[in-house]
Amino acid sequence: MDIVVPIKQVPETSNVKMDPKTGTMIRDGVETVVNPLDLFAIETALRLKEAHGGTVTALSMGPKGAEKALREAIAMGCDGGVLVSDRAFAGSDSWATSYTLSQAIRQMGRFDLIVAGERATDGDTGQVGPGIAAWLDLPLATYVAAITRVDPDEGRLTVERLVEEGYQVLELPLPALLTVVKEIAAPRLPMLRGKKRAKAAEVPLYTAATMDLEPAFLGLKGSPTRVVKVATPKVTRGGTVVQAKDAEAVAGAVDRLLAFLDARDLLPHDGAPAGGAAAEQAGGRP
Amino acid sequence: MSFVWTLAEQHEGRLKGVSFELLGRGRALADALDTKLASVVIGDGVDAAQLEALVHRGADEVYAIQDPRLASFTCETYSNLLVHLIKTYQPSVLLAAATSTGRTLMPHVAVRVHTGLTADCTELAIEPGTGQLLQTRPAIGGNIMATIKTPDHRPQMATVRPKSSRPLPADPTRVGKVIAVPLDDFLVDDRVRVTGYRRDALDFVNLEEAEVVVAGGRGMKKAEHFDLLRDLADAWGGAVGATRDAVDRGWLGYPHQVGLSGKTISPRLYIGAGISGAIQHLAGIKTSDTIVSINSDPDASLHKVADFGIVGDLFDVLRELRRRLQERREEGPS
Structure with missing residues (x-):
């Protein structure tokens, strides 16, 4: 072969x-x-x-x-x-x-x-x-x-x-x-x-x-596509980082995570995956 | 005549969700160009209600080519058919999903109709003035975003990363035309035969189409610990992913691998547990909507790209999160 x-x-x-x-x-x-x-x-x-x-x-x-x-x-x-x-x-x-x-x-x-x-x-x-x-x-x-x-x-x-x-x-x-x-x-x-x-x-x-x-x-001349812009996306999102050193801190950190997810409508909906009806009504992301 | 086309995808007669995401993208482009939007369905056994759903989600026209010989994707016949349709109707824009089908079919078709194709776009727009399609995609492992045009060739073709946009809400009052197009025999190429599908029930996952992905890396320490991630993923109806390291250690199968030599995903929510965030892994997750990192190492790179990070004992945090989600579930909808 x-x-x-x-x-x-x-x-x-x-x-x-x-x-x-x-x-x-x-x-x-x-x-x-x-x-x-x-x-x-x-x-x-x-x-x-x-x-x-x-x-x-x-x-x-x-x-x-x-x-x-x-x-x-x-x-x-x-x-x-x-x-x-x-x-x-x-x-x-x-x-x-x-x-x-x-x-x-x-x-x-x-x-x-x-x-x-x-x-x-x-x-x-x-x-x-x-x-x-x-x-x-x-x-x-x-x-x-x-x-x-x-x-x-x-x-x-x-x-x-x-x-x-x-x-x-x-x-x-x-x-x-x-x-x-x-x-x-x-x-x-x-x-x-x-x-x-x-x-x-x-x-x-x-x-x-x-x-x-x-x-x-051939080459650039023979290529149907053209790159018109190149941008470097920001690597860091400037997110929140919380510490969870002991049991109490873990509970607190998870509290904050759940609140964060809730604010973004990312908590599991009852019986339905995230991004179901509620997300669709919101009309998608920018 | 419709000028913006989207390619719907089906499996065993069921339209895939990504077909509706593409319509949302296509609708915006068609409106900007003040033209019609059509969805092309190639397959078998997609019923009238589903074809009508394409209209409800934004299509003005639906071209449905259905035949038992189109039930499973084979590039050759699908390509013959799509090339034939393009030559007949001459759309200006053609979008398909960046799935195993779209990423195979579209380059094949682009060569044959002599036009440009941009892979894996995360943004699409119409350039004011020229009316040309601006196609933006991540390249070099997500290190750059390149905007690409196809100035002189038509259609302007792009594949679009699944889950990079939401479908439009269904509008049952929308009216459109559903046109059944017969499959001409001369378009059928039977060199490649699909003999079936094999699915490893225990270790298969459809990562690209998951809304939520919970992934684990070396910090998970052993295969059994991935049960924790599975429980969390289940809470969202999501999928479990893994780093290359975790897959190479045999903790999960290759279909779970996210990153440069695995899948590239854009879920609404990505949770990485015990993942340091090697550049190869980050390349596969950078376009996720929301990134959460859980790692005992405060210097883990994943924390730096995360929207929310927790520095602490991985297993304590994961168990607490699981417990709280179970509690929420038992309490019922809030």
């Missing part, structure tokens, strides 16, 4: 710093990592390869530095990586990104399966995976929490999607595209041998010049 895993390089979220003046992220000196949610996709692909043979190729679109993310994927066990990078791709929204990546996947050649993370932790849209499926007209299963059956001969998968009502069980033919959630598998750590291989690996570079692309679909 030949598998493609699109990954993204993202800033490490634990130390994201915002410029208070411009409201934009300070990228200088910020550590980058493979999008943590993509690690579940890489792990899923590696396990399928181990069970059924084939190859796993990571693919990333981004600045030249995104090569580091691809080498990390190779260190985990991917057979190779492809970097899609060009100034012409800068400013791509999820529409243009999914177009460019789908053209790269076409160029990479035959594959059986694409496994992607559910979303990236920076852009947080979750739109590129389904977008690639649309471009390539591939059967799609998102939020996959388990692959319960693989029939490589017939080219069929049975998967379970984590949805609001439980797990939706789907059967789909290959080639297909899956986006996976954390529950599917715990990612492995890179091994020394993998790290050595990653160092030596050749990572092919795809650019606008080497790809078959519609110029009007």
Whole structure:
């Protein structure tokens, strides 16, 4: 089974710093990592390869530095990586990104399966995976929490999607595209041998010049959406904090909490969840 | 012709609450644009009374496409159908819920009709003068709020975070048209087959649609202690959430996980117990209406983003809160 895993390089979220003046992220000196949610996709692909043979190729679109993310994927066990990078791709929204990546996947050649993370932790849209499926007209299963059956001969998968009502069980033919959630598998750590291989690996570079692309679909110019404003929301709510050191203080604190909830119409209504009729009459929040 | 559309969602013939939240959003936009609001229902077995309820909650028109082949969501057929409807009726705005369905279907459709899509919006407005849709969403783990426009492509598409707004009150005097649209065979793509649903009764939770979420972190110390949180959640008819730490320790299953690698939620009330408030967890709860933090550590980050915090022994506070809520219940409605 030949598998493609699109990954993204993202800033490490634990130390994201915002410029208070411009409201934009300070990228200088910020550590980058493979999008943590993509690690579940890489792990899923590696396990399928181990069970059924084939190859796993990571693919990333981004600045030249995104090569580091691809080498990390190779260190985990991917057979190779492809970097899609060009100034012409800068400013791509999820529409243009999914177009460019789908053209790269076409160029990479035959594959059986694409496994992607559910979303990236920076852009947080979750739109590129389904977008690639649309471009390539591939059967799609998102939020996959388990692959319960693989029939490589017939080219069929049975998967379970984590949805609001439980797990939706789907059967789909290959080639297909899956986006996976954390529950599917715990990612492995890179091994020394993998790290050595990653160092030596050749990572092919795809650019606008080497790809078959519609110029009007690329980068900021090819993106239907525009960011018109960025604001930093206030982090603290300036809430009340009360101390509850002993039994008496606990009772007092809970008193105040109940009064606070009551003032916001958040106490349980008899037999009905909060936000029932009373909340609706209030006409919603500003 | 209706210019603002919302996509209603159903499961097993029952409309989901988020369908009505979207209508509240759509109504405000349609009024600002002085145009009509339509709700699109794709599914099977949604009865006339429920379709009429969409009118009562703000729709001028309801397009209902119902067929046994649409009973369960599969992206391919739903996408074919929605693309077909968009091309036929050319709405200017299309809103769907940021649910597992909306977040799958909308990007697929946006690619095919060549338009922009903004994920997970918490605010929507019409820009005075241009009449364009201003779509505001949290990004980078909730560290920024970005406002996004789709200037030159139509429809302007957005998914909207469930529970980020309230439905309009039902107005039974509202009149609207319910239009049944047949499903053309050529739109059916049967490559993906839904064979059923599995639901782990003991450990499944619909966090995104809960009005109240009571969540626990490492401070809960062991799995059994989550019973306390369950009792509290039950008092509100709410759901129990957990931090990554608590899930990784096996105290609760992954469907309960809130945060960067779990669910992002916007309940009316979020109560965090024994949660330090790692940035990854905060990213998942920042848009909650009201945040309450209970933690013995006065320096817990969650206290800083909370509307109300209690510093004290977690279990003492939780038990006292449970006792008081039980008392209230026995006393009857106030």
